Amino acid sequence: MRFVLVISAVVMIAVAWAMPGQSESRTQPQPDAASPSPKPYGLGQAPFAQISSASCAAAACHGGGQLGAKGSEHSTWAATVFPEGPADSHARAYRILFNAESVRMGKLLGIAAPHKEALCLNCHSVAGVEPTAAATEGTGCGACHGPAEKWNAAHVQPGWHALTNRDKWERYGFVPTKNLTARVLSCAGCHVGDASREVNHDLIAAGHPRLAFEYTRSHFSPEYRHHWKEQTPQPDFEVRAWAVGQAATLRAATELLRVRAERAIPTQSDQPWPEFAGLSCFACHQRIGNDELNRGNATTPRPPGIAGWEVWSNAAVGVAANLCSEAFPSVSTPNLADVARLRELMNKRNPDPKAVAELASRAVAELDTWLADLQVAEDRGLNTRIPNDLTRKLAHALAANSLNPDRAKLADHDWDALATNYLGLGAMYHAAGGTRAVPGWTEPIRELSRELKFPTGQKGERFHSPAGFGKIERDRVRDRFRELFDATVDHRGKP
C-alpha cells in the first residue's frame, strides 16, 4: 500500500515537473504562430519558371491513351486526343482569343492582338510560360499545378511522396491540388482574380463575361471532363468542396478589393474607385421604370442606392462558416468579425480606400486562418465521414439564409444573393443523391433554376442579365425557397 502511495507520489511529482516543460515545448513555436496569422499553402503564384505542358505529355507520363485513366491525364485534358464528348475548356482558353467576340473586345479596349497581350494571356494561357509558343496550349498543366521548374524532376523521385503538401508548395512550387483548399485557391486566381489577373469593369463592358465562381458548380458541370478521380466519396466531397469554395472565393475577392483600394489611395491615382466589377452587377444593370424597384416582397441588408460589395461571394459564406465544423471535425467556427466590418464599410456612401485597404487586409487574415484550418484538417486525413444528415442541415440553413426570419420576404433581393443560395442548395441536393434520395427537393430546385436563368428576348436575343426579373419573379423565388425550407426539416420537424 505504502509502495503504491510512494509510486503515485513520484508519478505526481514527475507529472507536475513535466507539465511546465510540456507547455513550454508547446509554446515554443509561438513566435512563428503569433507572427502573422496562419496562411494556407497554395496562395498566389510560386516564383518559379513555367514549362510547356508538352513536357507532361510523354506517353509514359501523363500522355497515355486511355481516356480518364491514370497516366492519361494530359490526353484527357487536351481536347484533340479524344474529341468526342465533354472536354476541358481550359485547353481551349487560348484559342478563343481569336474568335470574333475577342477581336471585338480587343478593338474596344485598344488591344490589337489579344493573343499577344499579357492582360489576356495571364489567364488564357500559362502566365509567363517559356517558350512563348507554349501559350498556344491554353491554360495548361502549370497554371493549376504550379510552375514545374523545380518539381518536374522531383515529383517522380522516390522521396516526393514523403514530402508534406506545404513542402511541395513552398520548396518546389507544386500546388497539391488533392487538398481542396489549395485546389480552389488555385482556381480562384483566375476565376475570381488577383493583382495580376483581373477582370475589371472595363473588360466586362467590352464583352468579357463577368466572373461568378462557385467551385462545385464548375466541378460537376456536365460539360467538364475530369482528368483525375476524386478520392473522397460523395456526399463528403461535395459538401466539403462547397464549404471550402465559399471561403476561398471570398478570400480571393477580399484580397482583390484590398489590391484595388491600395491602388486608389495615392492622391494622383487614376485607378478606378469604386471598381464596379467588385459590386453586384444587377444592382445597377436592370431596367428601372415606374415600377417600384425591389421593394415589397424583399428586404435588403444595404441602404438604398448602394450596390452590394461582392454579394456573390458574401451571401452564403455565413452558412459555410457556421456549419464547417461538422464537415471538418477538427475545425471550429471561424471568427469573421472583420469580414463583417468590411461589408459594413463597403455599404457606406463614400468608402475611403485607405480604410478599406486596412480592413480588407485584416479580413483576408481572418479568412486565411479559416482556410489554413480547413487545409490542415484535410491533410490530417478526414477518415471520419460527415454526419448523415449534414446535406439536409446545410440545405435547410441555405433556405433559411435566403429568407427573412419570419420567412415572409426574401432576405436579400439581389440576384447574386439568390443565385448563390440556389447554387449551394443545388450542391447539397446533388451531394445528397438527387431526386432518388430527396425527391421533395427536386421540383423547387428545378424551378429556382428556371426562375433565375437569364431570359431569351422576344426576338430570340440572349440576355446576360436577369432582364425582366421583377416582383412576380421574386415572389415565385421566395416561395420556392420557402418550400425548400419546409422540405429540409428533419423527421422531427426540426432544423
Place this chain on the structure above:
Amino acid sequence: MSVNKGNARAIADFLTFSNHQVQTVTTTSHTIVTLVCGAAVVWIIWFILAGETPAEIRLPTDKPITATPTHSNAAIGTTGCLAAACHGGNASETLTGKLDTRTWQSAGTTEVAHDPHTRSYSLLTDHPDRPVRVTAKVMMARLGICTPATEDARCLACHTNPALAHSSVTKEDRLVALRSEGVGCEGCHGNAGGWLREHTTWSPARAGNSGRSGMVALSDIGERAVACMGCHVGAPADESRNYPVRDMNHDMIAAGHPRLNFDFAEYHRRLPKHWQEKSQKVHATSATGAKFDQRLWLVGRIAQAEVACKLLADRAERASQKDARTPWPELADYNCAACHHNIPQPWRSEPSRLGTRPAGSLAWQTIWPVTDPTTSLLEFDEVKKLMNVLQGNRPPGFKGVIEPARQAAARLSDFRWEISQQPDDEVARLGRQVFPARVTADEDSDHYGQLLLGLAAMRRSGVLTPVQDAEFKAAFESINTKNWSEVRKALDVLLAALKPQP
C-alpha cells in the same frame, strides 16, 4: 429609361395647344370684389395720369448682381404679399390666361389658386396634395433617417422656401408655420424682409434695385432659369441667403424620389403665369411671343448645363471633405440608362453607340443643348476638359473634378449672359444651330426627350415648317413604349422640318 408619365400629359397638352386648364377662383365676399375693383380702378387712373407706357420699361443692361440684401432678409410668408391692394387682387382674368400690365395685382392670388409649387410642402407630410407613389415617410424609413421629412433640411430645402429649411429655424414658431406654405412667393423671388416696402417705389429701374435688395431678378430669363434650377437641378449652399445645400441625389432616387428631369422651356410653358413678360414689350419681334419660346429654350438649356456643373463641383467638394451624406461618384450626375439597362447580346457597348467614350465608362447626363457639347455651340475648352475627366474609362476621383467643373460653370455662366443679351434673331439662329440634321444618339430616351422638347419649343416659335401633329404624337408615344426605331423615324422627320437658317 422610360420617360415618365409627365410626358404623356405633355402630349395631351401639346396637342391641344392650350394653356393650362385654368380654374376660376370664386371669391366668397362681395366686399373683397368691390375693394379689389376699387383698387384696380384707382390704380388704372393713377397709371394713366402718371403716363407710364410699356415702352419705358427697360431690360436690365447690367449683369444682375448676386443678391446681397442690405438689411434684414427675413421671410414674411406668402400672406404678406396677398393684401388685396398688392398682389391679392381678383385673378379671374389672369387665371384665364389674359396677361397685361395689371397682372401683377393678382399675381399672388393666381399663385395660391393654381400654382403646383404651393403643394410642395404637403408632399413631405402624410397627406400629400397629389397622389405620390412613395410617401416621404416611407422614403425616410428606407434611408434610415429618424427625423420626419418636414424637419429635415435636405427635404425642406426644396419643398418650401429654402431660406426656411435650416434646422435653426425650428426655434421660431412663426417661421416654422411659414414652411407649410410650400414654395410660395419668396421661394422664387427671395425673402421679402429686405424689400417689402421699398419695391413699391422702384419703377422703372427695377432690375438694379432688386439685385441690391435681395429680390431675385426673375425678369431676366437666364436668372429666372437659374432660380428654377436651384431646386429642379440642385445648388450648393448659399450662406448669404441662408439656403442649405439643395441636392436631390441618387440615394434619394433609390429611396423612391422621382428623378429630376428638367426642361426649362417646357416647365415654363406649363406653369400658370402670374406675370407679363417684360421682354415681350421691348423686343418688337417678340411682341406676340413668337420667338420667346426659342429664347426660353436656348437660354434654359445653357443655364441647365451651368447649374449642373456648379452642383457637380459642389458635390465633388463635399466628397473631398468626407461629408458622410455625400456619395462619390454621385451616380445621379450620370445618365440613368448608363447603368440601368439590361444586358442583351450583342452588348450595348457597340462601338457605334459609344462614340468617343471608352467601353465601361459612364455616359454623363444629357444636360447639354441637344448635341454633344464638344461639337456644337458650347465648344469651350473648359467644357471639353470637364467631359474628358467625366467620361474617362474610370469613375473620376472627386479631386480631379472640382476645378474643371467650376471653370466650366463659370464659362457657361458668362455665355448664358452673352446669349440672353442677343436680339431674338440671333438667339433663333444659334438655337437652330444646336439641332443636328439627323438623330445622332442610339436608344437614349433622355436624349430623344430633350430633342423632342426642343423641337416643340421651335414649333411654338414658328421655326418649324407646318408638320402634322402625328409626328410629335408618334415620337412621344414611341418613347413611352420604347420603340426606338419609331422614335428615330419621327424625330428625323421633325428635324428635317426645321426651317433652314436665314
